Amino acid sequence: MARDFDVIVFGATGYTGEHISRELHALASKGGAWQGVAWAIGGRSQLKLSAMASKHGLTPAGVVIADTADAASLRSMTARAKVVMNATGPYRFYGEAVVEACIATKTDYVDLCGEPEFIDRCLLKHADAAEAAGVLIVHACAFDSIPADIGCLFTALQYPPPGLCAHADMYHTFDVAADAKGAAAHATTFYAAVHGFGGVGATRAQRKDSPPTCPLVISCCLLGHLPLATCHPLLAPHDVPPA
Numbered sequence: 001m002a003r004d005f006d007v008i009v010f011g012a013t014g015y016t017g018e019h020i021s022r023e024l025h026a027l028a029s030k031g032g033a034w035q036g037v038a039w040a041i042g043g044r045s046q047l048k049l050s051a052m053a054s055k056h057g058l059t060p061a062g063v064v065i066a067d068t069a070d071a072a073s074l075r076s077m078t079a080r081a082k083v084v085m086n087a088t089g090p091y092r093f094y095g096e097a098v099v100e101a102c103i104a105t106k107t108d109y110v111d112l113c114g115e116p117e118f119i120d121r122c123l124l125k126h127a128d129a130a131e132a133a134g135v136l137i138v139h140a141c142a143f144d145s146i147p148a149d150i151g152c153l154f155t156a157l158q159y160p161p162p163g164l165c166a167h168a169d170m171y172h173t174f175d176v177a178a179d180a181k182g183a184a185a186h187a188t189t190f191y192a193a194v195h196g197f198g199g200v201g202a203t204r205a206q207r208k209d210s211p212p213t214c215p216l217v218i219s220c221c222l223l224g225h226l227p228l229a230t231c232h233p234l235l236a237p238h239d240v241p242p243a
């Protein structure tokens, strides 16, 4: 089916969606592999989307209006794209409707979710439908996932067979601006973290229901849909603290 856009950034008015849009604009302006890539911005407010685009001088191929509370508007949006990059959050509240719309319209989906409860719920409820529809649902393409995935993959590849990397610990360090007072997180990330820690018992219980051999592809090269790193069977992709 022909699509109007290669990519729609949904939630483009948010902190992260704005960054993603600016990066796509910069890449598309560079030419090369990105020459002619039709990327669009999506969200629930035409006014806010247009203001964001003009503030940064962005030239998306389109502006699409959809609200997570309106399933029909989501399906109209997802039907127009090959890939939806979902930057609306917290995902535990807003993500599932977007995943469902993508599966219904056979649109690939990627997000930057760091919320294990949501990722597990999608696997439990939607993995079969996504597979049957031939749709990629790719979670956790973000700071707290991609460096860890690529770091683990790199480490695992350093072991010549029959050597096997069975476990890797990953450490992040943060630098804050010299004039900042302590570390900071954006409000929605903080909100997602509060619900994440508050609901860890329910997440553990849900994980007990998870199928043991989920086909996890935890990072991807977006436009080529090429798996760049797959979960090593002995490395957990997103950890829940042990009970």
Ligand SMILES: NC(=O)c1ccc[n+]([C@@H]2O[C@H](COP(=O)([O-])OP(=O)(O)OC[C@H]3O[C@@H](n4cnc5c(N)ncnc54)[C@H](OP(=O)(O)O)[C@@H]3O)[C@@H](O)[C@H]2O)c1
Binding pocket: 010, 011, 012, 013, 014, 015, 016, 017, 043, 044, 045, 048, 066, 067, 068, 069, 087, 088, 089, 090, 091, 094, 112, 113, 114, 140, 142, 143, 144, 145, 186, 187, 188, 189, 190, 192
């Ligand atoms: N894993 C990581 O490393 C990582 C890093 C950064 C962020 N994140 C996650 O990414 C998500 C976004 O974070 P953020 O800081 O960018 O949040 P944000 O600035 O608050 O942006 C949220 C976006 O969601 C949109 N939205 C909210 N409700 C909606 C609805 N009903 N229909 C359509 N759009 C709706 C907002 O639109 P309006 O402008 O219209 O309100 C806005 O565009 C969060 O879940 C956060 O935890 C993860």
